[in-house]
Amino acid sequence: MEPVYFDWAASSWPKPPEVVRAVTELLAGNGANPGRGGHRLAMAASRSIYECRVELATLFGVKKATDIALLSNATEALNLAIKGFLRPGDHVIATELEHNSVRRPLEWARQHRQVEVTYVGASPEGVLDLKAAAAAFRPTTRLFVVSHASNLLGSVAPLAAIAELCQKHQVKLLVDAAQTAGSFSIEVEKQGIDMLAFPGHKGLLGPQGTGGLYIHPDIELEPILQGGTGNNSEDIQQPTVRPERYEAGTRNTPGIAGLREGVRFIRAKGVHSIRMEEQARITQLHEGLAAIPGIRCLGPRVGEERASLISFIKEGEDPAVTAHRLDREYGIAVRAGYHCSPLGHQTAGTLESGAVRASVGYATTNEQVEYLLDSVRRMAACP
């Protein structure tokens, strides 16, 4: 049975053919180390990475491409932003919808760096309590961290209002764009985003092992890794120049070549047009699921803004069983469990059960959505 893929929120697939081609061409045609030699192959590898940085800078409205550090995933980017920024005595505001890739580094900073953390609550549908957010600021607050969209509920954060609060209190804003980069318009300067963490392997359509962090030029992060950068080798300190400061060790050159093509694909198609298509598919799926007796959908109601994912529960059945049956009986790949978001489950009232998550991408078709709906209908009819 051909697998029908509804797990785009974990990693996008299938990738555009250009992405696959760029990775294989680099692996087959140029295995040289970027930035570590003056020969033509090494220079070509460096150029390929530079081109990816420029594509990302254009996509996110970043003036200087060197303000983007190319890393291995969103988790590494969030760790660098949080651990590199916070100092003892700082207070951070985050939300109850954060992924463990934000929560765990924050809890680490709480334990090891004497940092205080406030998690702002949300409604069970994932609407952030903006009044509580406004009231959470203290004189020691230096950072606000927020997921642009919840990977569990699909709710979208009110970024403009949060950025305004941060500007008012002169607090830096770190946005986790894991569920939005590539399908929501993001322009860091216009939107008042000081740091943007993004995976390369989800909406940006690159390979796994890619991701990055935009760091505003005024922000100086303490690197979390020290090591070889191919420049300033005589200096025992990590270079201060960007991006080398944050890119110790050899980059994932084939992966970054693939990411470059993923971003080119998105820019050629247009973020807005990708968003429109994904929105149509997720609305179709949401409306269909909501009409099936015994299925409970989580997150925003039909008609409200939602990222390209939906979590649901088949009443009386463990979500792991629902996901397993969809896989084995119908060939459909969805994800079950807690989605690295225990606080989000607490907010939604699903901490006991977890949920099944189905997510769509640029290549998801009408027919695939109808097939998933039909499969869930059959399972609901004969449990």
Ligand SMILES: Cc1ncc(COP(=O)(O)O)c(C=O)c1O
């Ligand atoms: C909201 C959110 N943040 C962070 C991450 C971590 O991303 P990565 O797997 O690229 O480290 C994910 C992954 O699912 C996510 O959904």
